[in-house]
Amino acid sequence: MAGGGAVSERAMACGLAVAFLAALPATSRERGLGAIMLLLGAAQVALHLLFSTAPHLPPLAVTGAHEHSGLVPGIGMLLTHGWAASLTALWLSRGEAMLWATLRRLAARLVLLLTSPGPDCPARVRRRVESPALAVLRSVLLRHVISGRAPPTTSLPTG
Numbered sequence: 001m002a003g004g005g006a007v008s009e010r011a012m013a014c015g016l017a018v019a020f021l022a023a024l025p026a027t028s029r030e031r032g033l034g035a036i037m038l039l040l041g042a043a044q045v046a047l048h049l050l051f052s053t054a055p056h057l058p059p060l061a062v063t064g065a066h067e068h069s070g071l072v073p074g075i076g077m078l079l080t081h082g083w084a085a086s087l088t089a090l091w092l093s094r095g096e097a098m099l100w101a102t103l104r105r106l107a108a109r110l111v112l113l114l115t116s117p118g119p120d121c122p123a124r125v126r127r128r129v130e131s132p133a134l135a136v137l138r139s140v141l142l143r144h145v146i147s148g149r150a151p152p153t154t155s156l157p158t159g
Helices: 009-027 033-053 075-115 132-141
Strands: none
Touching: 009 033, 033 075
């Protein structure tokens, strides 16, 4: 394991099952940062209890061993696990928000594609019915608009 200890393959398989079972209820809709952080914290506690009670194999290397006193972790381990869970929850919540936003955009485009007329359908021409009052209002509102999108019609005198 990354902490320097070693557990059996059976304990690792059980840990993988615990992680998947913890994540399964959260897959139906988008979750926020708080829900993800709570789920990650609970999964870390469950995995810590599982790996603490599992039969240990002899460590592969003595340097950097992950030492704790059975089921009760030290303050360093609590801080490290809390920090890791917080960063992972932040990372997952932002990634999940981007994923759900992308899926919503794709669904909107798919609906638009399925509901728009195809190229062999005749286009519907809709005529605007403008009232004379609307034409007067538009001319009053646009009277002092200066449009700079066209080239000048006359040349400026050079001095």
